[in-house]
Amino acid sequence: MPFIKVDVLREDLNRETKQQLIRKISEAVTSVLNKDPHLTHIVINEIEDDNWGYAGEQVSVLKEQGFSTEKK
Numbered sequence: 001m002p003f004i005k006v007d008v009l010r011e012d013l014n015r016e017t018k019q020q021l022i023r024k025i026s027e028a029v030t031s032v033l034n035k036d037p038h039l040t041h042i043v044i045n046e047i048e049d050d051n052w053g054y055a056g057e058q059v060s061v062l063k064e065q066g067f068s069t070e071k072k
Contacts, residue, residue, distance in 0.1 A: 001035075001039045001040070001041065002029050002033065002035050002039070002040045002041065003041045003043075004025055004029065004040070004041065004042045004043070005042075005043050005045065006021065006025070006042065006043070006044045006045065007045045007047055008044065008045070008046055008047070009046070009047060009048075009049060009052055009059060009069060010046040010047060010048050010049070011069065013044075013046065018044055021042075021044065022042050022044070025040075025042050026040050026042065048060075049063060
């Protein structure tokens with residue numbers, strides 16, 4: 001029984017986006033690992049910018065300096 005944990009920054013993830021993420025991960029696990037999707041558990045953890053570090057800085061500080069998490 002796969003248990004998949006996804007850590008993301010707390011941003012504008014609405015219910016529909018989360019559902020799409022869960023669905024796509026479930027499809028990948030079913031396809032790649034040949035696992036029953038009814039036995040696959042996925043948890044999304046939303047983490048505040050202040051609680052996530054990257055390159056020695058808080059993401060909140062990096063965003064103030066122009067860092068973006070958006071796809072270019």
